[in-house]
Amino acid sequence: MAAYKVLIADDNSVDRKVLSRVVRNQGNEVIEATNGFEAVDAFREHRPEIVLMDVMMPGLNGKEATRQIKKIADEDFIPVIFLTSLSDAQSLADCLDSGGDDFLTKPYNHVVLQAKIDSFHRMSDMHRTLLHQRDEIARVNRHMLQEQRVAKAVYDNVAHAGCLRAPNIRYELSPLAVFNGDVLLAARKPGGGMHVLLGDFTGHGLPAAIGAMPMADIFYGMTAKGFGIREVLREVNQKLKSILPVGFFCCAAAVDLAPDRQAASVWMGGVPDCYLLRANGQIIETLSSRHLPLGVMSADKFNDQMTEFSMARGDRMFLWSDGIIEARNSTGDMFGQDKLLNVVRNAASPEDVFSDIQRAVDAFVGGSVQDDDTTLIEVVMDDFDNTEELEQKTLAGISQGPRDWSMDYRLEASTLKAFNPVPLMNHIMMEVPGLRAIGGQLYTVVAELFSNAFEHGVLELDSSLKQSPDGFMEYYQQREARVANLSDGFVRIRMSHKGGEGSGVLTLTVEDSGNGFDYSHREQQQHQGNNYSGRGIPLLENICDSVRYLGNGNTVEAVIHWPLDQGS
Amino acid sequence: MLDRDSLDVLKEIMEEEFVPLIELFVRDSDLRFPAMRRSLAEGDSEAVRHTVHSLKGASSNICATQLAGEARAVELLAIDADLESLPEAIDALEASYRAVREELLTLI
Numbered sequence: 229m230a231a232y233k234v235l236i237a238d239d240n241s242v243d244r245k246v247l248s249r250v251v252r253n254q255g256n257e258v259i260e261a262t263n264g265f266e267a268v269d270a271f272r273e274h275r276p277e278i279v280l281m282d283v284m285m286p287g288l289n290g291k292e293a294t295r296q297i298k299k300i301a302d303e304d305f306i307p308v309i310f311l312t313s314l315s316d317a318q319s320l321a322d323c324l325d326s327g328g329d330d331f332l333t334k335p336y337n338h339v340v341l342q343a344k345i346d347s348f349h350r351m352s353d354m355h356r357t358l359l360h361q362r363d364e365i366a367r368v369n370r371h372m373l374q375e376q377r378v379a380k381a382v383y384d385n386v387a388h389a390g391c392l393r394a395p396n397i398r399y400e401l402s403p404l405a406v407f408n409g410d411v412l413l414a415a416r417k418p419g420g421g422m423h424v425l426l427g428d429f430t431g432h433g434l435p436a437a438i439g440a441m442p443m444a445d446i447f448y449g450m451t452a453k454g455f456g457i458r459e460v461l462r463e464v465n466q467k468l469k470s471i472l473p474v475g476f477f478c479c480a481a482a483v484d485l486a487p488d489r490q491a492a493s494v495w496m497g498g499v500p501d502c503y504l505l506r507a508n509g510q511i512i513e514t515l516s517s518r519h520l521p522l523g524v525m526s527a528d529k530f531n532d533q534m535t536e537f538s539m540a541r542g543d544r545m546f547l548w549s550d551g552i553i554e555a556r557n558s559t560g561d562m563f564g565q566d567k568l569l570n571v572v573r574n575a576a577s578p579e580d581v582f583s584d585i586q587r588a589v590d591a592f593v594g595g596s597v598q599d600d601d602t603t604l605i606e607v608v609m610d611d612f613d614n615t616e617e618l619e620q621k622t623l624a625g626i627s628q629g630p631r632d633w634s635m636d637y638r639l640e641a642s643t644l645k646a647f648n649p650v651p652l653m654n655h656i657m658m659e660v661p662g663l664r665a666i667g668g669q670l671y672t673v674v675a676e677l678f679s680n681a682f683e684h685g686v687l688e689l690d691s692s693l694k695q696s697p698d699g700f701m702e703y704y705q706q707r708e709a710r711v712a713n714l715s716d717g718f719v720r721i722r723m724s725h726k727g728g729e730g731s732g733v734l735t736l737t738v739e740d741s742g743n744g745f746d747y748s749h750r751e752q753q754q755h756q757g758n759n760y761s762g763r764g765i766p767l768l769e770n771i772c773d774s775v776r777y778l779g780n781g782n783t784v785e786a787v788i789h790w791p792l793d794q795g796s
Numbered sequence: 797m798l799d800r801d802s803l804d805v806l807k808e809i810m811e812e813e814f815v816p817l818i819e820l821f822v823r824d825s826d827l828r829f830p831a832m833r834r835s836l837a838e839g840d841s842e843a844v845r846h847t848v849h850s851l852k853g854a855s856s857n858i859c860a861t862q863l864a865g866e867a868r869a870v871e872l873l874a875i876d877a878d879l880e881s882l883p884e885a886i887d888a889l890e891a892s893y894r895a896v897r898e899e900l901l902t903l904i
Contacts, residue, residue: 242821242854249810284849313853313864335802335856338809 232256232349233274237267237293238282238311243334247280247311250338254345264288271297271306278348279308280332283323291326298327305355307348311336372434376407379437386444390414391422396610398582401603409436410549410603411478413444415451418665421486423451423460424607427522428479428499428549439478439523442467454664456671457484458532459654461495461522465530468523477523481515481547484534487611492545493534497521500553500565507542509578512569515545528648544578544608546585551601555593563592582606629661631732634724641717644682650675653721660725662732662790669771670734670788676768677738677784678719683707685740685782686717717741734788744781797896802859803903815904821858822897825851829890836882844882845874848889860896863889 234256238244241262248258259274261267265288267281279297283290294308310328312320323331330344383406392399392414401412409429416422425447429436443464450460461482468478479498486492496502498521504513519531539545548568555563571588575581582604589602635656639649653674657663663670683689687710693699722737768775772786807814828851835843852867870885 240850240853241824242817243857245813245817245820246806246810246857249813253809284846286846313849313856313868334853335859335861 232278232345233259233276234345235259235261235267235270235274235276235279237261237264237270237279237285237290239263239285240282243282243311243336247336247341250336250341251280251345253338254342256345264290264293267293268296268300272300277306277352278345279306280311281308281328282311284312291323291328294327303359305352307351309344309348376434376437379434380406383437383441383444386441386448387411387413390444390448391416394422396608397424397605399603399605400586401605402601405601405603406437406440407433408551408601409440409478410551410601411440411443412603412605413447414607415448417451417484418454420488421484423447423457424483424485424547424605425460426481426499426547426549426603426605428551428603430476430478435476439468439472439476442471443478443522453658454661454667455658456668457482457493457495458534458671459658459667461532462527462530462651465522465525466527469526472523477521479517479521479549481517483545483547483607485539485607485609487541487609490538490540490609492537492539492609494537494545495519495532495534500548500550502545502547503569503572504537504539504543504545505572505578505581507540507544507578509575512572513537515547527651539609541609541611542578544581544606546572546581547605547607549601549603551603552585552589555589555602557592557594563589567592629659630725631660631727632725634722636720636722638718638720641686641714644686644717644719645711645714649719649721650678653678653723656723657734660727660732660734662727662730663734666771666788666790666792669792673768673771673786673788674721674736677736677786678721680784681719681738681740681742681782685742685744686719687711687714688742730791732790734790736786736788737783739779739783742782744777744779744783747777747781797860797862797892798899799859799861802861806857806859818858818900818904821854822900824854825893825897829886829893832886833883836879836886839879841874841877841879841882844886845871848874848886851889851893855896858900860900863892863896866892 234251236244236247236251236258237260238247239262244260244262248260251258259270259276261270263285267279268288270276271279279294281290281294285293290310294310297306297308307329308327310323310331311334312323312331313334320331329348332341332344390413391397392412394414394416397414399412401410402408405411409427409431411425411427411429413425413427414422425443427440427443429439446463446467447460450463464478472478477498480496481499481502482495484493492504494515496515496517497519499517501517502515504515505511506513515535515537518533518535525531552568553563553565557563567588568585571584572581575584585604637649637653639647650671654667654671657670657674658667684691687707689703689707689710693703693706718741720739722735722739724735726733768786771788771792773789774787775784777784810817828847832844832847835841835847848867848870852864852871855861855867856864866889870882870889873881873885
């Protein structure tokens with residue numbers, strides 16, 4: 229039995245004497261008071277752990293003395309046991325209602341008293357533990373908030389490289405959005421136009437923010453260096469896949485705004501439907517997610533396919549994360565996609581849509597707790613006047629790069645079965661600063677030439693199969709089967725580059741081990757391409773200065789001058 | 797009149813303080829009755845109540861359970877301010893007390 233400090237307040241000396249002895253017998257220290265005033269003073273002076281208080285005392289009665297003592301005790305739990313000879317349930321209940329924690333009836337039973345004292349002591353310990361834990365939690369919380377502040381400062385330094393404040397962009401993003409997992413990035417491209425990326429990381433707090441930093445770094449770094457949006461997405465996906473734990477990913481919408489083509493390419497993974505509103509306000513195109521979020525697929529399975537939309541001056545795109553759709557009002561209803569579409573439809577004019585959406589969501593949420601997750605961005609197609617800003621930014625990103633070089637890369641059958649060399653070839657080309665502006669197109673060239681060499685040359689698949697939807701299925705089934713059975717053959721890629729200060733020539737040669745084909749008829753056929761499969765060569769010829777076949781048709785040579793409008 | 801078994805337990809608890817306790821009870825309680833009668837003469841039933849309440853509590857702790865019960869009955873009269881019934885009730889209570897007092901003094 230432990231020794232507690234017990235205050236006994238009773239005006240009856242016989243009762244006090246008995247109680248005092250009982251409590252002291254049990255190993256406790258006793259402080260006595262004969263009335264209410266003495267009890268309060270004694271409590272203040274000695275700070276006992278438990279109080280035995282007679283209810284009926286002259287002067288300050290037990291209940292009032294208890295009230296004062298509880299106030300002095302403040303946060304500490306000091307149990308007060310009323311001493312009473314009352315026996316009816318109502319009176320006893322009234323005792324507890326007035327602030328006591330228990331009662332002890334006369335005659336005092338020492339067994340009961342000991343049990344009560346022990347029980348209350350357990351409660352006091354628990355209470356102290358709770359207070360301690362509460363303080364500890366508060367301390368850890370303060371610490372975490374401080375860490376978040378630091379993390380946010382670091383993040384802001386990475387993210388400030390962007391152009392979210394460009395005149396053709398309006399956006400809404402909570403200042404601490406990065407800790408809700410929401411990210412908005414926008415950067416001008418050196419060749420004109422801009423990249424925009426809206427990201428929504430799983431989770432909250434630092435785990436959500438952690439992914440945003442490498443993503444922003446990659447996005448800004450690569451865009452400034454002239455990489456295409458597909459390469460950026462590929463890099464970001466790979467980075468996130470490698471650093472995020474299983475189950476964590478980033479839903480994203482990426483836009484490549486190309487004013488020179490009056491078009492926008494869009495990649496969406498895991499985000500809700502977004503809208504493209506034409507300048508006349510009449511037509512709304514729906515942009516839907518076709519992909520899985522970033523950070524899920526491995527590099528070889530990642531699909532960087534973009535969806536292309538024509539976008540004229542004055543057309544505008546609205547992107548959001550699911551925070552807006554899922555914004556809740558006080559009764560727990562969600563805002564919903566339908567309401568959002570209606571706001572877009574019912575706006576007086578396209579310029580009003582952005583503020584209409586903000587107002588509608590604010591009104592719906594009605595000042596209830598969660599309005600921090602509503603991330604929204606409007607991107608308007610405009611003429612971009614890049615020049616001044618550009619010179620500063622691009623100088624920062626571009627390094628010298630290789631100018632005069634050649635390379636020879638040969639892949640045998642065993643490698644061809646499992647390895648796609650196109651990204652690697654693309655990376656090599658991207659080392660040349662002048663080629664970065666046409667990175668996307670070059671990717672297409674290499675991919676097309678390699679695909680032809682591998683599929684028609686090595687695997688000997690018949691391209692005419694691809695002219696119908698059923699044929700496509702058949703084609704890819706055959707392809708799978710032949711790759712699995714492949715035992716010999718090769719594809720050889722040679723690249724060479726000669727460059728000057730502001731121009732250069734890239735020569736790309738792809739040779740395969742196949743039988744070639746009669747390319748003398750090519751020239752006649754080249755413009756007969758139909759919708760399904762004939763896009764290849766004409767597309768190549770738009771980019772390349774020349775495309776010619778050599779040998780028995782198993783070697784193709786493409787020559788590209790940069791900048792593209794030079795040469796012929 | 798006295799709960800002997802409980803009194804034995806009390807003796808074990810109080811040890812050397814048992815005798816002083818009995819003496820204290822007797823000294824205190826002797827004074828209660830004059831006090832009650834004085835309050836009654838002043839018509840102060842509330843003061844009577846306090847005094848008999850204290851007697852009740854002390855009696856129960858000293859294991860004079862019957863006396864405690866009788867004191868409770870007087871207390872109820874005092875709560876009702878029944879100034880007519882109180883004098884006789886107090887007399888009866890004193891008589892009971894005297895018996896208990898005598899028995900207690902034989903123990904020490």
